[in-house]
Amino acid sequence: MAISEGGLLTDEMRRQVWPKLLNVNINDPPPVSGKNLRQMSKDYQQVLLDVRRSLRRFPPGMPKEQREGLQEELIDIILLVLERNPQLHYYQGYHDIVVTFLLVVGESLATSLVEKVSTHHLRDFMDPTMDNTKHILNYLMPIIDQVNPELHDFMQSAEVGTIFALSWLITWFGHVLSDFRHVVRLYDFFLACHPLMPIYFAAVIVLYREEEVLDCDCDMASVHHLLSQIPQDLPYEMLISRAGDLFVQFPPSRLAWEAAAQQEANKTAASTFKDFELASTQQRPDMVLRQRFRGLRTENRTKDVLTKPRTNRLVKLAVMGLTVALGAAALAVVKSALEWAPKFQLQLFP
Numbered sequence: 001m002a003i004s005e006g007g008l009l010t011d012e013m014r015r016q017v018w019p020k021l022l023n024v025n026i027n028d029p030p031p032v033s034g035k036n037l038r039q040m041s042k043d044y045q046q047v048l049l050d051v052r053r054s055l056r057r058f059p060p061g062m063p064k065e066q067r068e069g070l071q072e073e074l075i076d077i078i079l080l081v082l083e084r085n086p087q088l089h090y091y092q093g094y095h096d097i098v099v100t101f102l103l104v105v106g107e108s109l110a111t112s113l114v115e116k117v118s119t120h121h122l123r124d125f126m127d128p129t130m131d132n133t134k135h136i137l138n139y140l141m142p143i144i145d146q147v148n149p150e151l152h153d154f155m156q157s158a159e160v161g162t163i164f165a166l167s168w169l170i171t172w173f174g175h176v177l178s179d180f181r182h183v184v185r186l187y188d189f190f191l192a193c194h195p196l197m198p199i200y201f202a203a204v205i206v207l208y209r210e211e212e213v214l215d216c217d218c219d220m221a222s223v224h225h226l227l228s229q230i231p232q233d234l235p236y237e238m239l240i241s242r243a244g245d246l247f248v249q250f251p252p253s254r255l256a257w258e259a260a261a262q263q264e265a266n267k268t269a270a271s272t273f274k275d276f277e278l279a280s281t282q283q284r285p286d287m288v289l290r291q292r293f294r295g296l297r298t299e300n301r302t303k304d305v306l307t308k309p310r311t312n313r314l315v316k317l318a319v320m321g322l323t324v325a326l327g328a329a330a331l332a333v334v335k336s337a338l339e340w341a342p343k344f345q346l347q348l349f350p
Helices: 011-021 044-052 062-085 094-103 105-121 131-137 140-147 148-159 162-172 180-191 197-208 210-215 220-228 234-250 250-260 285-299 311-332 342-348
Strands: none
Touching: 011 105, 011 180, 044 062, 044 094, 044 148, 044 342, 062 094, 062 105, 094 180, 131 162, 140 148, 140 234, 140 250, 140 311, 148 197, 148 210, 162 180, 162 220, 180 197, 180 210, 180 234, 180 250, 197 210, 197 234
């Protein structure tokens, strides 16, 4: 349901399903810290500033007293998760993710869900440096290149880079979308899928705006300004479906060569994701995505709209060989995930 059209539909359903997607026991809340975290935490002042600036993330018309109470809870959740997981480092934008969980499931359950997603899906963003975050961003251009080489080459000529998508990625689009319904719809999708799915969704947004981009002046300032402003009326269901199709057709292992060529990969979330299993062994979002993609190909065998027209046979064979080589080992990552390459790139690209 989470990856199908409409997602989980209601917050009541999300309160039941999100814990299952993250394998969180709702009857086992995290212990309350006996410490005065606001006095002890090195991150408190920055968290406080960010939370105070988060007014737009709360529903319009919410009474001031209720909003201020939720902001206090937001601070407490963030500080508790950081205190319980000293390997995690706070980053600006993290509060945009936490507030989404808080508004949907409430403080107690939000703490458990945020802790799990922080130590798995968001783990790379919470390193001391941005190296791994930059590496994940490096998947953006290879995805675009597979689908639309002309758009890829234009963006490369403009030297726009990928920084325009940074806030999309590290907040799961919570910071840039004004309609909360769209935000939680994306969270349904991301929580049910591979941790790299947000970068695929970022790619389909850029691909959807192809005409606007190509009409720009081919310079960094113009293209960056355009792409950094996300239209609020995007066809989200169509984009979600296309992101899932692209993930199946061009899984991370197939794109790893190009991503690693842009930046040498360090240890990423694959290593911490291997111990993360979905609550139900019957829940296999990758199978649903594959079945849907096969149906798309059956309906439209004569014209594969997702495959780029420009291809080099030797490069293609090399990438296919890399995918096959990684396939068996990647099964250990997570039962419901597809192949994942960065885990092995330290060996491939020492």
